[in-house]
Amino acid sequence: MKHKSVLLKESIVAIEPKSGGIYVDMTLGAAGHTKKILELSSPDGVVIAFDKDKEAIKHAEDTLKKTYEDRLILINDDYANLREHLDRLNIETVDGVIMDLGVSLDQLTSDRGFSFNVDAELDMRMDRRKPLTAEQIVNHWDLEDIERILRVYGEEKFSRRIAKAIVKNRPITSTKQLAEIIELAVPRNVSRKIHPATRSFQALRIVVNDELESLQIGLKSAIESLSPKGVVCVISFHSLEDRIVKNIFRDYKKEGIIRPLTKKPITPTEDEIKSNRHARSAKMRCAIRLPQEA
Numbered sequence: 172m173k174h175k176s177v178l179l180k181e182s183i184v185a186i187e188p189k190s191g192g193i194y195v196d197m198t199l200g201a202a203g204h205t206k207k208i209l210e211l212s213s214p215d216g217v218v219i220a221f222d223k224d225k226e227a228i229k230h231a232e233d234t235l236k237k238t239y240e241d242r243l244i245l246i247n248d249d250y251a252n253l254r255e256h257l258d259r260l261n262i263e264t265v266d267g268v269i270m271d272l273g274v275s276l277d278q279l280t281s282d283r284g285f286s287f288n289v290d291a292e293l294d295m296r297m298d299r300r301k302p303l304t305a306e307q308i309v310n311h312w313d314l315e316d317i318e319r320i321l322r323v324y325g326e327e328k329f330s331r332r333i334a335k336a337i338v339k340n341r342p343i344t345s346t347k348q349l350a351e352i353i354e355l356a357v358p359r360n361v362s363r364k365i366h367p368a369t370r371s372f373q374a375l376r377i378v379v380n381d382e383l384e385s386l387q388i389g390l391k392s393a394i395e396s397l398s399p400k401g402v403v404c405v406i407s408f409h410s411l412e413d414r415i416v417k418n419i420f421r422d423y424k425k426e427g428i429i430r431p432l433t434k435k436p437i438t439p440t441e442d443e444i445k446s447n448r449h450a451r452s453a454k455m456r457c458a459i460r461l462p463q464e465a
Contacts, residue, residue, distance in 0.1 A: 176203030177273060177450040181437050182404045185457045186267035188212040194267045195396075196220040197250035197389055200275040202231045208267075209239050217242050219260070221250040223298035223380070227275065249298070251388040257396055264398035270390065270405045272412050273449065274376070285376060287350035287368050293343065295379045305375045309349060314338050324383070324411065325374030332356045333371055346372075373409065386412060390419050394429055397460035402432070404457040416456050429458040 182204065188194060188211040196205045199222035208218050220243065222228055228247045235243055246256055250270070257265070274285055283294040284305055293306035308317065314334050321330035336356035343349050350368040357367040377383060393403050407413045413436065423429045436454035444451045 175447045177271065177447065177453045178406050178437065178439055178455045179203055179207060181455060182269055182406065183207050183211065185404050185432060186269060186402050188216055188267065190214060190216050192216045192266035193262060194218050195253065195265050197268060197270040197393065198222065198272060199227050199231055200271060202235060204269050204271060205231065206235060209242060217244065219244045219246065221246045221248060223249050249385050251385040253389055253392040254396060265396055266398055266401045268393040268397065268403040272406060273408045284346045287346045287366065287372060290345055290347040293346060293349060295376045297380050303379055305379055308375060308378065309337055309343050310341050320378050321371050321374050324377045325370035326410065327370040327374065329357050383411060383415060386415055390416065394423050399460055399462040401460045402457055404455055406453055406455045408452050413454050420456060420458050427461060429460055432457040432459055
């Protein structure tokens with residue numbers, strides 16, 4: 172199955188890529204957004220694409236770099252370091268920024284433990300240069316810390332029961348083993364619209380990759396790096412991310428720096444959800460940079 176970029180049409184319409192523009196894809200992934208921006212900003216629009224995952228960078232090098240050459244700048248780093256790289260490239264402002272915070276299908280089907288649908292080691296690192304893994308959290312963190320991350324980052328109401336089950340069943344070495352432990356810890360009479368392990372896996376991934384801290388730093392840098400009338404779009408997939416985006420937009424709106432383009436987040440159409448079930452929880456918020464008075 173091929174990865175499909177969520178809300179691709181809607182985000183591209185909001186950013187309006189044009190020839191001569193400079194755009195940033197903060198989350199390259201399978202390069203769907205980057206490719207479309209490059210196509211629409213021909214002949215000389217530039218895309219600077221970030222990804223912590225070395226495999227995502229390599230995929231873009233293999234599939235896009237020969238075609239777009241100097242118009243595509245690939246950076247294997249956390250997008251929280253956006254400003255540092257723009258300064259290195261002598262770029263003061265950019266004309267559009269997109270952030271798709273979802274995990275790519277390539278990552279979900281990899282052997283790095285992002286999904287319980289693939290039995291694999293408990294890694295979950297997007298950047299394998301980083302030391303912390305999900306295996307270390309599950310097997311070496313204490314009960315209170317595991318309970319806290321499941322409750323805070325997974326919004327898991329059975330966080331205490333799950334944390335106790337994890338500690339009791341150590342050592343845990345695979346995604347399948349962890350998912351089974353979590354499933355047995357959750358009461359059977361609870362409504363199961365999603366797999367019982369979904370929220371816990373989400374929480375572990377967020378902590379391993381420091382995702383929410385990166386989002387706060389990266390989004391603020393993106394807004395501050397926009398040129399007047401430049402647009403930033405953020406596609407999130409759970410309430411913690413959406414809340415951060417909403418609050419940052421609110422703060423910058425109060426300062427007269429941006430104007431949100433919609434009162435409520437944009438969500439996928441029924442047709443998109445039917446063709447791509449991973450789109451079902453997506454929400455997109457966009458904002459435009461306002462001219463600043465001298």
